[in-house]
Amino acid sequence: MxxxxxxxxxxxxxxxAIVVFVxxxxxxxxxxxxxxxxxxxxxxxxxxxxLAGRRFGxxxxxxxxxxxxxxxxxxxxVPALVFGAGAVGFFALPYTVILYPFVFLxxxxxxxxCHRRGYVTPADFVRGRYRSRSLxxxxxxxxxLATMPYIALQLVGIQVVLNAxxxxxxxxxxxxxxxxxxxxxxxxxxxxxxxxLVKDTLIYVTILVAVIYIPWKLGGFGNIFxxxxxxxxxxxxxxxxxxxFLPGKEAAKQAYATLALGSALALxxxxxxxxxxxxxxxxxxxxxxxxxxxxxxxxxxxxxLLGYMAIAAGVxxxxxxFAVPDLFIHYFPSWFEGFAFAAIAIGALVxxxxxxxxxxxxxxxxxxxxxxxxxxxxxxxxxxxxxxxLVVKVGALLFVIVLPTKYAIDLQLLGGVxxxxxxxxxxxxxxxxxxxxxALIAGWAAGMALGTWMAAxxxxxxxxxxxxxxxxHFTAYEAVFALALNLIVTVVLTALLRAVGLRDAAxxxxxxxxxxLRHEPARxxxxxxxx
Amino acid sequence: MCRxxxxxxxxxxxxxxxxxxxxxxxxxxxxxxxxxxxxxxFDIPFFYWYQFAWVPATALIVWLVYLATRPPETRP
Numbered sequence: 001m002x003x004x005x006x007x008x009x010x011x012x013x014x015x016x017a018i019v020v021f022v023x024x025x026x027x028x029x030x031x032x033x034x035x036x037x038x039x040x041x042x043x044x045x046x047x048x049x050x051l052a053g054r055r056f057g058x059x060x061x062x063x064x065x066x067x068x069x070x071x072x073x074x075x076x077x078v079p080a081l082v083f084g085a086g087a088v089g090f091f092a093l094p095y096t097v098i099l100y101p102f103v104f105l106x107x108x109x110x111x112x113x114c115h116r117r118g119y120v121t122p123a124d125f126v127r128g129r130y131r132s133r134s135l136x137x138x139x140x141x142x143x144x145l146a147t148m149p150y151i152a153l154q155l156v157g158i159q160v161v162l163n164a165x166x167x168x169x170x171x172x173x174x175x176x177x178x179x180x181x182x183x184x185x186x187x188x189x190x191x192x193x194x195x196x197l198v199k200d201t202l203i204y205v206t207i208l209v210a211v212i213y214i215p216w217k218l219g220g221f222g223n224i225f226x227x228x229x230x231x232x233x234x235x236x237x238x239x240x241x242x243x244x245f246l247p248g249k250e251a252a253k254q255a256y257a258t259l260a261l262g263s264a265l266a267l268x269x270x271x272x273x274x275x276x277x278x279x280x281x282x283x284x285x286x287x288x289x290x291x292x293x294x295x296x297x298x299x300x301x302x303x304x305l306l307g308y309m310a311i312a313a314g315v316x317x318x319x320x321x322f323a324v325p326d327l328f329i330h331y332f333p334s335w336f337e338g339f340a341f342a343a344i345a346i347g348a349l350v351x352x353x354x355x356x357x358x359x360x361x362x363x364x365x366x367x368x369x370x371x372x373x374x375x376x377x378x379x380x381x382x383x384x385x386x387x388x389x390l391v392v393k394v395g396a397l398l399f400v401i402v403l404p405t406k407y408a409i410d411l412q413l414l415g416g417v418x419x420x421x422x423x424x425x426x427x428x429x430x431x432x433x434x435x436x437x438x439a440l441i442a443g444w445a446a447g448m449a450l451g452t453w454m455a456a457x458x459x460x461x462x463x464x465x466x467x468x469x470x471x472x473h474f475t476a477y478e479a480v481f482a483l484a485l486n487l488i489v490t491v492v493l494t495a496l497l498r499a500v501g502l503r504d505a506a507x508x509x510x511x512x513x514x515x516x517l518r519h520e521p522a523r524x525x526x527x528x529x530x531x
Numbered sequence: 532m533c534r535x536x537x538x539x540x541x542x543x544x545x546x547x548x549x550x551x552x553x554x555x556x557x558x559x560x561x562x563x564x565x566x567x568x569x570x571x572x573f574d575i576p577f578f579y580w581y582q583f584a585w586v587p588a589t590a591l592i593v594w595l596v597y598l599a600t601r602p603p604e605t606r607p
Binding site: 104221 | 553
């Protein structure tokens, strides 16, 4: 029997897989609702609903951040890119390695100042640091804009595994998201934190089994790499270029390095990543997690290799997103197929929940309270955030239905182009107050325009742009070009504004807010919510 | 720059440790260094195992810097 025939036959018998899938999904649903009672507190306040009271220790933070950052994007899109284009898909590995020295240097500082000042969102910090509601709004809207396609990407992940099990149509997706919306509304950040414990366990088991069992069936890693090296030049990527086993051309190397760098700088600017950071109980928890989170990176590298295993196994699919699901269907017994697909689907729920909470916090604090109802109290903030979390999910559902889902990774990369434009205000802002707030807004606008134009110029088919201008020939991730322009505009304008005497030094934060005081109690203090 | 960056003695450690954190950036962003297939390790081409090797190596580096620079009140 040919491989294709095997795939076809197995596609029609997923009954056991679906039962296992549904049971695990129900288990997680129960956990999501029970989470409201976990470390019980008054969920009517935003600090509790949206940040779980900032009390998570190293272990829960490790699961939460791991589950939050390594999403369905990890399990579907990365091996899909490796399957369809080869080496370039491995940029996910250097990306999530250099990420952690960066997190180690920067995020404890952000945690510290947000803890001291009671900030809930990155835009809260920006508003305090620059005493500018408009700059905060710019940061908040960018966060919302970048998060929407990212949530949509999680939906695509669920959709792929449902389709792989022969379940078609939009209604199962709508049900899954309705359940998710209900327990997020009810339990806030506690729900994804508790579910992350289950999700990560399922994922680790699935991937360890896959990377031991499948290579054994395929005759070892030597065979897998040989098959990939042979097959890749014959594959066609979305831009029309052939696949490659190594980034060979100069342009490919530049693209590889800038994709890794730009994505690493962007990841912790996302509202959902910052929500994960702020929900931990101390800056030290963040530092320890920068040492421990690379365990997930290793797992991600193994997942990327599944793309080559799919090539070696002879998987042929028009949509590369189905490479890994088809590989699992081919090699796993039906019950374990259900287990693996549940791992992926639940792996999409955790980040989707955290993202919608983070987006809701942004809306509530930086749009509603700042612009609509300045006297909203803590309870109203939480109530608005809960409703916003529902609206965000409906928006993401529409996003999936309207936009093409092929190469889901590009959606995430487009969001990355936008979110990276908040780096000068947030990250540089943690270290210096030199930038002028108007210069920051102008730099942001320039970066957003350039990045979006570069992506649109290529019909959103590629996140890499080949610049040939004024004797410069450089190929790079669009977000990096956009950030470069952003920084140039910000620096030049700040210098100009200062030169003409328009100084801008208003700052709610003090130098002391950015690092631990010797006598600060190690345990959590109730934050003084700034009103 | 803010005060803490100019104040190496605050937690009784030297900020020179932070230089170590640049190593993974150099090693992984200088792509021409590792886009090749040999030497292989357990049949895995250099390009692939080299990047995998930097995962534990980076964790180790960050851990060392953490131990050398953590504030005194978090030490056991």
